[in-house]
Amino acid sequence: MKEAVHIGGPASAGPDLQELLGLVARGDQDAFSQVYDTVGGAVLGLVRTVLRDPAQSEEVAQEVLLEVWKSAARYRPSRGSAMTWILTLAHRRAVDRVRSAQAATHRERRAALLERTPAYDEVTEQVEARLEREQVRRCLRGLTELQRQSVTLAYYRGLAYREVAELLSVPLGTVKTRLRDGLIRLRDCLGVSV
Amino acid sequence: MNTGDLHLLTGAYVLHALSPEEHAEFERHLPGCPSCSQEVRELAATAGRLASAVAVTPPAALKLQVMARISAERQEPPQIPRQSRRGGSRAGRALSRFALAASVAAAAAFGGVALWQHQEARDARDVAERAQTRAEELAGVLAAPDATVTSGRLTDGATGTVVVSRGRDEAAFLVSGLPEPPAGKVYQLWFADGDVMRPAGLMDPSDSTSAMLMDGPVDGASGMGITVEPAGGSAQPTSEPLALMKLPV
Numbered sequence: 001m002k003e004a005v006h007i008g009g010p011a012s013a014g015p016d017l018q019e020l021l022g023l024v025a026r027g028d029q030d031a032f033s034q035v036y037d038t039v040g041g042a043v044l045g046l047v048r049t050v051l052r053d054p055a056q057s058e059e060v061a062q063e064v065l066l067e068v069w070k071s072a073a074r075y076r077p078s079r080g081s082a083m084t085w086i087l088t089l090a091h092r093r094a095v096d097r098v099r100s101a102q103a104a105t106h107r108e109r110r111a112a113l114l115e116r117t118p119a120y121d122e123v124t125e126q127v128e129a130r131l132e133r134e135q136v137r138r139c140l141r142g143l144t145e146l147q148r149q150s151v152t153l154a155y156y157r158g159l160a161y162r163e164v165a166e167l168l169s170v171p172l173g174t175v176k177t178r179l180r181d182g183l184i185r186l187r188d189c190l191g192v193s194v
Numbered sequence: 195m196n197t198g199d200l201h202l203l204t205g206a207y208v209l210h211a212l213s214p215e216e217h218a219e220f221e222r223h224l225p226g227c228p229s230c231s232q233e234v235r236e237l238a239a240t241a242g243r244l245a246s247a248v249a250v251t252p253p254a255a256l257k258l259q260v261m262a263r264i265s266a267e268r269q270e271p272p273q274i275p276r277q278s279r280r281g282g283s284r285a286g287r288a289l290s291r292f293a294l295a296a297s298v299a300a301a302a303a304f305g306g307v308a309l310w311q312h313q314e315a316r317d318a319r320d321v322a323e324r325a326q327t328r329a330e331e332l333a334g335v336l337a338a339p340d341a342t343v344t345s346g347r348l349t350d351g352a353t354g355t356v357v358v359s360r361g362r363d364e365a366a367f368l369v370s371g372l373p374e375p376p377a378g379k380v381y382q383l384w385f386a387d388g389d390v391m392r393p394a395g396l397m398d399p400s401d402s403t404s405a406m407l408m409d410g411p412v413d414g415a416s417g418m419g420i421t422v423e424p425a426g427g428s429a430q431p432t433s434e435p436l437a438l439m440k441l442p443v
Contacts, residue, residue: 025269027269029261029264029265032261032264033257033261036257036260036261037257040252040256040257040260041249041250041251041252042245042246042248042249043245044249044250044252044256045245045248045249045250046245046248046249048248048250049248058253058256061252061256062256062259062260062263065260065264066260066263066264066267069264069267069269070267070268070269070270071269071270072269073269073270073271074270079235080235080238080239081239081242083242083246084235084238084239084241084242087241087242087245087246088208088238088241088242090245091209091210091241091245092210095210133243133246133247136243136244136246136247137247151205151209151244154206154209154210154211155209155241155244156244156248158210159211160211160212160213161206161209161211161212162213164211175206176202176203176205176206177202177205178205179205179206179209179211180202180203180204180205180206180237181205182205183204183205183208183209183237183240183241184205184237186240186243186244187236187237187239187240190240190243192236192239192240192243193236194232194235194236194239
């Protein structure tokens with residue numbers, strides 16, 4: 001069985017996906033099958049990037065898609081595209097899994113964090129190597145070093161901004177603003193409008 | 195935290211990088227801050243682009259598993275937008291009080307009616323529960339660690355997929371694009387033990403895209419087939435199979 005990889009961004013998946021979600025909310029399994037074909041690749045790719053463990057990633061991706069089925073009625077077009085809604089759910093779930101898997105106590109958590117320290121350069125490289133969209137890669141390169149590290153560690157690794165600050169040894173306030181101005185620069189570079 | 199500081203959290207918020215307390219605080223702030231809401235919409239869409247950039251081709255089995263699980267999962271009912279909810283529920287309460295009064299009056303007038311309705315409702319629930327159990331079993335086969343997936347093309351361009359778990363001794367059959375069977379006919383599934391065909395269940399004729407648990411244990415079956423049979427099914431195939439598939443060992 002062949003399946004297409006979906007690499008279209010949220011902009012290209014506008015009204016169709018939204019209509020399909022409306023049908024899904026009314027229990028239409030065929031519509032859900034089409035939703036899966038459109039978003040499945042991005043959902044699994046994102047979850048796998050954050051979690052890295054393939055088996056756990058498939059499990060979480062299944063949970064995300066199941067949540068899309070169950071709560072399709074909760075989607076509000078006024079808050080953004082259907083694609084963005086689904087990918088936000090996926091990121092939320094992946095991040096929750098990463099944080100619950102991490103050590104329960106602060107000390108262990110800190111140790112786990114420090115263990116990851118050398119990872120961030122490598123992280124950015126791996127992620128960039130897998131980027132299928134030239135445009136996203138180009139726009140990431142257009143960020144300052146600190147913006148790029150902050151955004152990729154938070155998004156692709158699921159780190160909280162306090163952890164990003166600790167890892168990069170910069171003040172909390174700096175990370176907060178870098179996450180925001182980094183994303184704003186990406187938004188402008190990618191021409192995202194909603 | 196003052197409002198200016200909160201506005202700076204849009205980026206960390208869409209990246210799920212805030213602490214639970216800050217996340218909650220920001221969400222309280224959001225409805226009253228149109229410019230924050232707009233920025234959140236834009237930055238969330240931007241983050242979505244980062245996700246699309248790392249898309250992969252999911253394994254075929256993932257879709258089968260997800261499709262099987264959704265058929266066993268109840269959906270949330272549609273939500274009424276918050277502003278009209280209060281009025282809506284008041285109308286609902288008034289209506290149900292009216293309906294209750296009406297049914298009490300009807301029961302007084304027609305005796306057994308209320309009881310019969312109750313019985314019917316319970317039957318429907320039993321049917322739903324049976325379907326639910328069956329769907330869960332189906333999901334179990336599809337999610338089994340030893341599940342193997344074989345796909346084949348049926349006549350008329352339909353696609354059939356059989357998923358076998360030797361560990362559970364169960365198999366599932368999924369089909370898409372199958373035309374409705376001719377009037378008075380039904381699609382029947384078979385396990386093949388060498389040359390001997392053993393009945394493995396009838397497909398729901400009203401459902402052209404479906405997944406079903408095959409009846410009976412897989413045992414040593416070497417293959418499976420699908421034929422068109424008279425309604426009610428047959429003990430032995432009476433027509434040429436639409437497809438025969440080998441089962442993985």
